[in-house]
Amino acid sequence: MANKNLHKFKDIENNMQKEALTNEVKGNLFEFLVAQYLARSFNIEAQYLNKCDPSMLSSFRQYEAWLRKNHKDLLTYLPILAEHTAKTIFDYVDKHFKQIPKEIVTVGKIAAGFHNDEYGEADIIIVLDDRIVPISLKLCKNNAYLSTKSAGAKSFFSRYFEAFDDAAFYQTTFNSIIDKGFSEFGESLYERKGLDFSGSFDKQWIFGELPGKLKGEDKEELNSFYQIILKNLHEITMTLLKSDESLFKKSLHPLMGYSSSNILQAVCYYKTKNKVPYQHERSFIHDPQEISSVIVDEYSDHKSSFNLRLDNNILQLRVKPMNKFTTKSYKINCSVLYQ
Numbered sequence: 001m002a003n004k005n006l007h008k009f010k011d012i013e014n015n016m017q018k019e020a021l022t023n024e025v026k027g028n029l030f031e032f033l034v035a036q037y038l039a040r041s042f043n044i045e046a047q048y049l050n051k052c053d054p055s056m057l058s059s060f061r062q063y064e065a066w067l068r069k070n071h072k073d074l075l076t077y078l079p080i081l082a083e084h085t086a087k088t089i090f091d092y093v094d095k096h097f098k099q100i101p102k103e104i105v106t107v108g109k110i111a112a113g114f115h116n117d118e119y120g121e122a123d124i125i126i127v128l129d130d131r132i133v134p135i136s137l138k139l140c141k142n143n144a145y146l147s148t149k150s151a152g153a154k155s156f157f158s159r160y161f162e163a164f165d166d167a168a169f170y171q172t173t174f175n176s177i178i179d180k181g182f183s184e185f186g187e188s189l190y191e192r193k194g195l196d197f198s199g200s201f202d203k204q205w206i207f208g209e210l211p212g213k214l215k216g217e218d219k220e221e222l223n224s225f226y227q228i229i230l231k232n233l234h235e236i237t238m239t240l241l242k243s244d245e246s247l248f249k250k251s252l253h254p255l256m257g258y259s260s261s262n263i264l265q266a267v268c269y270y271k272t273k274n275k276v277p278y279q280h281e282r283s284f285i286h287d288p289q290e291i292s293s294v295i296v297d298e299y300s301d302h303k304s305s306f307n308l309r310l311d312n313n314i315l316q317l318r319v320k321p322m323n324k325f326t327t328k329s330y331k332i333n334c335s336v337l338y339q
Contacts, residue, residue, distance in 0.1 A: 022071060025063045026078065030139050031108050032060060033082035034089070034266070035124045039104040041090040048104050056106075077270075077278035081139065085268040088283040089135060092264070093126060103127040108137070120259035121148075134263045142271040142281040145316055145335035148257035153178060153229065153319070153330040161240055161251045170236050177232050182328040185225045189218055201326035209324040222325055227301050229330060230319045234299040234306050237317070241294060249291040252308070255334040256315055258288045267338060286338060312339050 032052075039048035049057075067075040093101070108123030119125055122134030138146045151160065158171035183199060190197035195204050207213075214222055241248045257265060265286040273279040295309040305318035314337040322329045 018070070022074070025067060026074060027139065029060060029063055029067075029078055030082055030085075030268075031106065031123045031137055032056075033079055034085050034137055035104050035106050037083050037086035038089055038124070038126075041086060042101050042104070044101065044104065051103075052106070073277050081268050081270055081278065081280055084280045084283045085137065085139075085266055088268075088285060089126075089266050092285045093133070097128055097131075097133070099128045099130075101126045101128055107134075120263055121257050122263055132262075134260070136257055136263055136265045138257075138265055138267040140267070140269055142269040143337070144269075145314075145337045146257075146267065147333065147335045149255050149332075149334040150320070151255070151332045151334065153233075153332050156233075156332050157236060157240075160254055161248075163247050163251060164240055164244065166243075170240070174232060174236060178229060178328060178330065181225045181228045185221055188221050192217065205326065209326045211321065211325050214325070226304065226319055226321060230304065230306070231299055231301070233317060233319065233332065234296070237308075238296055241296060245294065249294060252291060252294075252310065252315060253288050255317075256288070256310075256336050261288055263288070284338075313337065314339070 036045060036048060039045040064075060067078075093099070103126075105125045105127065106123070107119050107125050119132075119134045121136040123137040124135050126133040126135065140146050154175050155171065157164075157167050157174060161167045161170075164170075183197070186199070186201060187197040190205070193205075193207065201209070211219075211222060240251075253259075253261070257263075266283070267286055268283045269281040270278050271281045291310050293309075293311055297307045297309070299306055305316050308315040308317070316335045316337070318333045318335070320331040320333045322331075
């Protein structure tokens, strides 16, 4: 439930925590407001509010109070952004389905237990007479990448490219490269400290775990290790594309935030205009279509990511290490830039 996180309002100790909480509050309120405005547009707002969990509504009142104290601009303009997004959804539903919804339901992270994996990345669903329309909401700065998937590196190919016969082989190969690189990195750090590395950072290592604490050769070796992961991610991606382009294209939709072909993305971009923040720039519905062309940018050892150019849009793959360099858990962060 949303109110499980209310203690966080009292636990802020630095700007990073404040920013994280702001993003969480912004996302939760945006989700609720879009659903509310959409229900209002279809004249079913009272029904929507009556079915909202009381604890969720109570959380929103505290969210609003916190924003009023810490981010008045956001509190002022977030409802306007939500209203633009709701109108975009309303127009799409009216044009493509020509039905008045029976119900608008919140199923995202604020849903107070209603969330069902059946709806994948959806934040709200629109219940029509003959179908359910799941919608994923995206609120983002103009011309910024939208985060769509955070996938485990050690299951990336076997999970998202499982349709390929050699997916398991490539995943095993990729995992071996990660393990080997991690061992070589650990051995180098331990050797410089006069220690013996046994395959993991054990209690002998008392020199910190945060990447920002590494200096000199240690930092260079960590960055080199990350580049090894990225380079091999790029090479295997290129190999799969060349082996079966059609199958490769079909495999990309989940990485773009579409675990199901039924999900729609309602995207709202905002920007600062005349020094006024959170001004609406554009809202649109993105319906997953067949990808006609894929061009993978060349690998560069000066970057931490590479792009796949999908028709007019970009899918970016980025290697993201965990917060501690002492563990070999890595994520492949996927994000989309709509152009």
